Amino acid sequence: MMAALRGPVARFRLRTWAWTRRTRGAANAVGGQQQGFDLLVIGGGSGGLACAKEAAQLGRKVAVADYVEPSPRGTRWGLGGTCVNVGCIPKKLMHQAALLGDMIKDAHHYGWEVAQPIQHSWKKMAEAVQNHVKSLNWGHRVQLQDRKVKYFNIKASFVNKHTVQGVDKGGKVTLLSADHIVIATGGRPRYPIQIKGAMEYGITSDDIFWLKESPGKTSMCKAPHAAEDVALECAGFLTGIGLDTTVMMRSIPLRGFDQQMSSLITEHMESHGTQFLKGCVPSLIKKLPTGQLQVTWEDHASGKEDTDTFDTVLWAIGRVPETRNLNLEKAGVNVNPENQKIVVDAQEATSVPHIFAIGDVAEGRPELTPTAIKAGKLLAQRLFGKSSALMDYSSVPTTVFTPLEYGCVGLSEEEAVALHGQEHVEVYHAYYKPLEFTVTDRDASQCYIKMVCLREPPQLVLGLHFLGPNAGEVTQGFALGIKCGASYAQVMQTVGIHPTCSEEVVKLHISKRSGLQPTVTGC
Missing domain, CATH: 3.50.50.60 (FAD/NAD(P)-binding domain)
Structure with a gap:
């Protein structure tokens, strides 16, 4: 019956069925010796790799088990996780391709003679992006090797609290044990299976x-x-x-x-x-x-x-965490039954003290690459470096790379009002026009900044929201100030760099409460 199945759904189910059959009998199929480590990381994404490399730098015996199940459409990739392969990196590069198209259209306003209409080649762009991603895959392999981290390209699942079994693409089974285990398997995109086709x-x-x-x-x-x-x-x-x-x-x-x-x-x-x-x-x-x-x-x-x-x-x-095939119940690791994410404490520890979870797979954590990386490094330092520093998940900056980029850090206006009450929140805002948009007369009607503050002096900054070119670069710098508890008064004392878009942040002086027109008209 299984051999008769056709199509991507059938192939996806067949792969899952075959893997389940292999792993059910894995314990009986293992003939080699079990390999032991100080730390085993399950998942070769940004957080897992950061944790593994940091532990290895601290002199520990470390292994990484990583396996990418092809998508239902058959897409597969190498070491590095979502960000490197199917997330931040290729996304930003293709976003850049689109920005370059706009710049080429603008170029003649600045004296460049560019033949019109301009043409774009998806094939050429995709090949360049994919080659870069493959170079990152290789780089991660080299880094693990340089730090003497043992890499296993296996699909891992728990046998017990200290032991994991892994199956490679050929069906070979490997048993790994470790004093500490970190789950960093991330998530995969969700399909609306209720919709036919x-x-x-x-x-x-x-x-x-x-x-x-x-x-x-x-x-x-x-x-x-x-x-x-x-x-x-x-x-x-x-x-x-x-x-x-x-x-x-x-x-x-x-x-x-x-x-x-x-x-x-x-x-x-x-x-x-x-x-x-x-x-x-x-x-x-x-x-x-x-x-x-x-x-x-x-x-x-x-x-x-x-x-x-x-x-x-x-x-x-949306995305679903990669937890369902880990056999977490055999290790006693608790998950949230509603979303299947792993429940963790401030130490990133699960319900089993020596098993940890970081990144997108962990309950209540931002699904952001930099938080997973930092959490992974700090965890390794706590385990093996005599550190007690915890990951601080408050005021984490991020950027949405839409054509007009959106950078933010801290609370949204809605969150601030819900937390403190409308009467205790002051919002300073402005519409502005980037200098680069003036010669080309490019539309800037959505270029906008707002700073959400407490109303009581010195007006602690609760959140900053920036919509405009290079939003990530702008937001990163101000994130430090907000992380350090900056007030509106301190931001106003900061000298801007002229002429830049980021200087508009330190010039915000019109509040929503005032009802005044918030359009920037000059220096």
């Missing part, structure tokens, strides 16, 4: 960056309850390189982020060519004889159904 014909962020040919006309489907900034980021760079792109979303665009900023982002994207179907939920994906995909969706406001055809359907409806 979703898995058969759709792709996710696991696939988009590894496509050899252009995705063409693309539908981006976003979940009602997922932050999934990747949906807007991918839609932004696809539009930017000239592809017809539609974002279908049931509710708000960036859950968990400041909603005024989220609205400005979508306004900017709409005005620059990305189409949004708001309040819409797909119900059926059907492949046509032409090879195109027919998407049927329901408009929740009107209750009407509609259809359109696309070349690619990309799901961005």
Whole structure:
């Protein structure tokens, strides 16, 4: 019966079935000796690698077990985890490709004679991005080898509290034991399995960056309850390189982020060519004889159904932690039954004291690469370096790489009001125009900054939100001040660098409460 299955869903289920059969009998199949380590890290993403390398630097015997299950569409990649392979790195590079397209269009205003129309090659861009990612995969292998970290390309699961068994792609079983075990397996994109045709014909962020040919006309489907900034980021760079792109979303665009900023982002994207179907939920994906995909969706406001055809359907409806195949129950590790994330304490420890979890797989942690890296290093230092320093997850800065970038740190306006009350919160804000936009007369109507503060002097800064070019570079610097407890008064005493976009932060003087027009008109 299994041999008769066809299609990506069937192949995905067949791989899972075969792996389950192998691991069930693994204990009886092992003939070699068990290998022991001071630290075993399960997962070769940013957090796991950082933890492993730090422990090795401290003189410990360390192993990393990492295995990437191919996506339902068959996409596979190397060592480095989500960020390196199917996240931050390829996303930022493709975002840069779109920005360069805009710069080329602007170039003639600055005296450059550029032949029009300009053309973009997905194939050339993808090859360059993929080659860079492969070089990072190789670099991680070399770094582990240099630090004498033993690398196992195996799919790991627990046998007991100190022992893990791993199966490689050929079915060979390896047993590993360790005094300390760190789970850093991250997460994978979720598929809406209740929608017919979703898995058969759709792709996710696991696939988009590894496509050899252009995705063409693309539908981006976003979940009602997922932050999934990747949906807007991918839609932004696809539009930017000239592809017809539609974002279908049931509710708000960036859950968990400041909603005024989220609205400005979508306004900017709409005005620059990305189409949004708001309040819409797909119900059926059907492949046509032409090879195109027919998407049927329901408009929740009107209750009407509609259809359109696309070349690619990309799901961005949240992520699920990679915990289900770890056999955590055999080790006694507790998970949140609602989301399957591993429950941890401030020490990153699970319900089993010598087993830890870091990064996206851990309950209540930001799903951000830098937090996983820092948490991993600090954990290794606590275990083997006589340190007691804990990871501080407050005021973590981040950036959404939409065409107009959005950087933020601290509380959103909604969070600040909910925590302190409207009467105790002061919001300073401004619309501004980057100098670079003036010669080209580029639209800057969504370039906006706001600083959320306590109203009582000296007005502690609770959050900063920046929408504009190079938002990540701007936000990183101000994040230090906010982390150190900066007040509005101190920010106002800071001298800006002229002419820059970041100087507009230290010039914020109009509060929302005043009702005055917040548009910057000069120095």
